[in-house]
Amino acid sequence: MDFNDTPQEAEYRAKVRAWITDAAKDYEGLPETKSQDEYVARQKSWQKKKYDAGYAGLTWPKAFGGQGLGPMNAIIFGQEESKSAAPTGLYSIGLGMCIPTVFTHGPKAAIERFVPRALEGSEIWCQLFSEPIAGSDLAGVRTKAVRDGDDWIITGQKVWTTFAHLSDYGIIVTRTDPSAPKHKGLTMFIVDMRAPGVDARPLKQMSGGADFNEVFFDGVRVPDAWRIGAVGDGWKAGLTTLMNERLAVGGKPRNSPGWRTLMELAKGIDTEQGPAIERMDVRARIADTYINDEGVKLTQMRALSALSQGRTPGAEQSISKVVVAKTMQDMAAFALDLSESAGFAAGEKDSELARLQGAYMWAAGLRIAGGTDEILRNIIAERVLGLPGDLRPDKDTPFNEIVPL
Amino acid sequence: MNFDFSDDAKTLSETARRMLTDHAGPDAARRIMESDALYDEALWRQVVDLGLTAARVPEAHGGVGLSPEESCILAEEFGRSLAPVPFLSTLLATEAILLGSEAQQARHLPGIADGSTIACYAWGEGANAPAAMPATRAEGGRLTGTKSPVADALAASLAVVTAAGDGGPSLWLVDLRNAGVTPAATLDLVRKHGTITLGDTPGEPLGTADDYQRFLDRAAVILAFEAIGTASAAMEMAVGYAKDRVAFGQRIGRYQGVKHKCADMYIKLELARAHALYGAWAFSADADELRHAAAAARAASLDAVRFAAEENVQLHGGIGFTWDSNCQFYYRRARQISAALGGRAFWADRLVRALEQRNRAA
Numbered sequence A: 001m002d003f004n005d006t007p008q009e010a011e012y013r014a015k016v017r018a019w020i021t022d023a024a025k026d027y028e029g030l031p032e033t034k035s036q037d038e039y040v041a042r043q044k045s046w047q048k049k050k051y052d053a054g055y056a057g058l059t060w061p062k063a064f065g066g067q068g069l070g071p072m073n074a075i076i077f078g079q080e081e082s083k084s085a086a087p088t089g090l091y092s093i094g095l096g097m098c099i100p101t102v103f104t105h106g107p108k109a110a111i112e113r114f115v116p117r118a119l120e121g122s123e124i125w126c127q128l129f130s131e132p133i134a135g136s137d138l139a140g141v142r143t144k145a146v147r148d149g150d151d152w153i154i155t156g157q158k159v160w161t162t163f164a165h166l167s168d169y170g171i172i173v174t175r176t177d178p179s180a181p182k183h184k185g186l187t188m189f190i191v192d193m194r195a196p197g198v199d200a201r202p203l204k205q206m207s208g209g210a211d212f213n214e215v216f217f218d219g220v221r222v223p224d225a226w227r228i229g230a231v232g233d234g235w236k237a238g239l240t241t242l243m244n245e246r247l248a249v250g251g252k253p254r255n256s257p258g259w260r261t262l263m264e265l266a267k268g269i270d271t272e273q274g275p276a277i278e279r280m281d282v283r284a285r286i287a288d289t290y291i292n293d294e295g296v297k298l299t300q301m302r303a304l305s306a307l308s309q310g311r312t313p314g315a316e317q318s319i320s321k322v323v324v325a326k327t328m329q330d331m332a333a334f335a336l337d338l339s340e341s342a343g344f345a346a347g348e349k350d351s352e353l354a355r356l357q358g359a360y361m362w363a364a365g366l367r368i369a370g371g372t373d374e375i376l377r378n379i380i381a382e383r384v385l386g387l388p389g390d391l392r393p394d395k396d397t398p399f400n401e402i403v404p405l
Numbered sequence B: 001m002n003f004d005f006s007d008d009a010k011t012l013s014e015t016a017r018r019m020l021t022d023h024a025g026p027d028a029a030r031r032i033m034e035s036d037a038l039y040d041e042a043l044w045r046q047v048v049d050l051g052l053t054a055a056r057v058p059e060a061h062g063g064v065g066l067s068p069e070e071s072c073i074l075a076e077e078f079g080r081s082l083a084p085v086p087f088l089s090t091l092l093a094t095e096a097i098l099l100g101s102e103a104q105q106a107r108h109l110p111g112i113a114d115g116s117t118i119a120c121y122a123w124g125e126g127a128n129a130p131a132a133m134p135a136t137r138a139e140g141g142r143l144t145g146t147k148s149p150v151a152d153a154l155a156a157s158l159a160v161v162t163a164a165g166d167g168g169p170s171l172w173l174v175d176l177r178n179a180g181v182t183p184a185a186t187l188d189l190v191r192k193h194g195t196i197t198l199g200d201t202p203g204e205p206l207g208t209a210d211d212y213q214r215f216l217d218r219a220a221v222i223l224a225f226e227a228i229g230t231a232s233a234a235m236e237m238a239v240g241y242a243k244d245r246v247a248f249g250q251r252i253g254r255y256q257g258v259k260h261k262c263a264d265m266y267i268k269l270e271l272a273r274a275h276a277l278y279g280a281w282a283f284s285a286d287a288d289e290l291r292h293a294a295a296a297a298r299a300a301s302l303d304a305v306r307f308a309a310e311e312n313v314q315l316h317g318g319i320g321f322t323w324d325s326n327c328q329f330y331y332r333r334a335r336q337i338s339a340a341l342g343g344r345a346f347w348a349d350r351l352v353r354a355l356e357q358r359n360r361a362a
Helices: A007-027 A036-053 A071-082 A092-105 A108-120 A234-248 A259-267 A280-308 A315-338 A352-366 A373-384 B007-023 B026-033 B041-049 B068-081 B087-097 B102-113 B209-244 B256-285 B290-321 B327-339 B344-361
Strands: A125-128 A144-148 A151-161 A169-175 A186-192 A198-203 A212-223 B119-122 B137-139 B142-151 B158-165 B168-175 B180-184 B193-202 B204-206
Touching: A007 A036, A007 A071, A036 A108, A071 A280, A092 A108, A092 A125, A092 A169, A092 A186, A092 A234, A125 A151, A144 A169, A151 A169, A151 A186, A151 A198, A169 A234, A186 A212, A186 A234, A259 A280, A259 A315, A259 A352, A259 B344, A280 A315, A280 B256, A280 B290, A280 B344, A315 A352, A315 A373, A315 B256, A373 B256, B007 B041, B007 B068, B026 B327, B068 B087, B068 B209, B068 B256, B087 B102, B087 B119, B087 B158, B087 B168, B087 B209, B119 B142, B142 B158, B142 B180, B158 B193, B168 B193, B168 B209, B209 B256, B209 B290, B209 B327, B256 B290, B290 B327, B290 B344
Parallel strands: A125 A169, B119 B158, B137 B158
Antiparallel strands: A144 A151, A151 A212, A169 A186, A198 A212, B137 B142, B142 B193, B158 B168, B168 B204, B180 B193
C-alpha cells in the first residue's frame, strides 16, 4: 500500500501545478467580492484561461471539445486548483451536470450551439429539477410543457435552483404527458433563462442566507430543437444528470468545522466536572467526529485508489454525504451545548462559535440537499445490499389519475 | 496510490475463505459449543496445512515471511467464519514474538509455523486493572497475577502476557507448563477461555516498553479486521433474512424501518473498513500514524460489530432470540472481541490522546 502518485500522475501533477501557479497569480490577494458582477467576471476569466490552455472538460470526449483524459487527471487538476487562489464553483453545476446530459442525450445542433460556449465559460447553466411537490419523489414534477407547432410552452415552478439568477441557460424536466405513468410522461428541454416568462427569485433559507432560487415559468416558449432526448424520455436524461450530482455532493464542505474545532473549543472551557477537554464525554465526541469525518475521507481515498489503478470504485462511496451531514449537526450541537449560553447567543462575526452556529444551521439543509438521509439509506439498502424497493403504489398509474393511499 | 490490499494478500485470503466456507461457519461453531472440545482439531490441521500459521513467520524460522497485510486480511476471514480454532490467539502471539529478539523468534516461531505450538495472548484482568497498566507484576524475571478470561489458554502451550514492572507495562513470554490454567466460562460459548494463574512464574521479557505500545496498536488493527469480518457475516445474515421473510404481505426488506437498519450496518462497516485499511497501511509501513490509525480502527470496528450483531437479532424477531438461531454467535462474539483488548472507551481516549500529541508536534 502507498499514498503516492504513480510516475504518470506525478508528471501530470507537476505540469498542471506549474500552469495553475502561474495562471492563478492574478487572483492572489483579491478580497472576497460582494459584487455579483465582479464574482461572475472573476469566474468567467478563470474558466476562459482553462479553456484556452486545454484544461477544460478534462474527462469529456474529444468530440465534444473535451480532453479525453481519465478521472485521475480531473482529480489531480481539482486538487491543485483548490490549493490556488483561482476562483471556482460557478461552473460546477453546468459543466459537472448539465452539459454532460446535453451531449449524452441532446440533438447534434444543440450540442454544437451550446457545448463550446459552456466550456469556455461564456454561458452559465443551472439545473431545474426539484419542485415544491417533487423533491425526493422527483418523478412527480408538475411543471408542464405543451406542444405548440415547432415550440413547447412551459408553465410551472422549480425550486432549490443553484445559480438560477446568474444563469443564461438551464436544463428543465417537464411533464409533457399527464396521462402516462409518472416516470413515462416526462421530457427534458434546454430553456433560455433570460426568456420572457422566466422569473428567478432568491429563496431565503431558515439559516438566513439565500443560496438557491425558486424559478417561475409562465408560458415560456422553447423550440423543439432544444429538446434533450425523446418526448417521454425525460426521466432517463435526468438520471444521467443525477448520477453526476451524486459524485459532486459528496464529502464534508471545505472549511466546515470538525473534530479539531471541538478539540480547540474544549481546551478553553472549564466545566463543573473540570476542564472540558478532560471530560470523557467530550473526548468520546471528539473520537466519534474523527471516526466519521476521517472515515469518509479515507473511504474517498479508497475510491481514488481504485481509479488510480484503473478499476471502478466500489459502492462504499455512497456512505459519504449521509455520514458527513449528520456528523456535522451532532458535533455542532454538542459544541454549542458545551458552550452553554455563549453557544446560544449570536457569536461574534468570524468567531469559532459563529462558525459552529452556522454549521448547525447549515447541517439541517445538508441532510436534505442532493438526496435526503432517508433516500440515501434507501439507495444503499436497495442498490448495494440488494434489498427490495419500497412499494410504489403510483408507479404504473396515469399521472393525472393518481389518488394518494 | 494503492490504498488496498496487495494482490498477493487478496489471493491468500481467497484461499482461506474457500477453505473456511467449506469447513467453518456457524454449524462448525455450534458443534464446538455443544462439545467439550477446546477447538475444532480437524479444521486446525487444515489451517496449518494451508500454511496460515506460517504466513507471518520469517523464512529463517520456518515460515513464509509474509507482510502485516496478510495478518490483517486473514483476521477478517477468520472473523467472518467464526472458525472455532486458536488462529487469532496464535496470530496475536506471533506478532508479539516478532517484536522479540532473534533468539526468541528462533525458539518459538518454528513451532508456530508448523502447527506444533498453539499460543495465546493474556490481557484480561477484570474491572479494577486499568487497561493500560496491568495489575500482573513482573519482578526479577518472574510474574505474579491472574489473567482471565484468556482466549484459547486451555489449548495453548505458550502465552504472551502483559505485565507491569518497574519500567511500566511490557510483554512477557510464559511457558504455560509453569502456570496454572483452568477453564473460565464466558459469554462466548464457542471460543473457549481459561484462567492463567501466575505465582512467581518464570517469564522472558519480550521487546521494550515501546514495543508494548506498538503491539497494542498492531493487535488493535488485526482485531479490527476480525471484527469487520464478524460484522460482515452478521450483516449478510440480516440482509438475507430481510429479503426472505414475509410480513403484512411483503418481504420485510421493503420496510424502511428494516432497510435503514441494514444501511446503517453497511455505513458503520465501511467506516470501520476505511480506518482499518489505514491501520493496515500504517502497520505495514511502520509509520507514526499507526497510533491514531489503530485506535480509530479499533473503536470504529467495535461500533460496527456491536451494531450488526444486535440488529441482526432484532431483524430476525423472535426466531433470532432462540438458542437454535445462529444470531447468538455474532452477538456473543462481539462481546469477546470487545473484551479482548480494552473496550471502546479506552480506545476512544487513546485516539484523542494520539490526536492531541500530533497537534502538539505539528
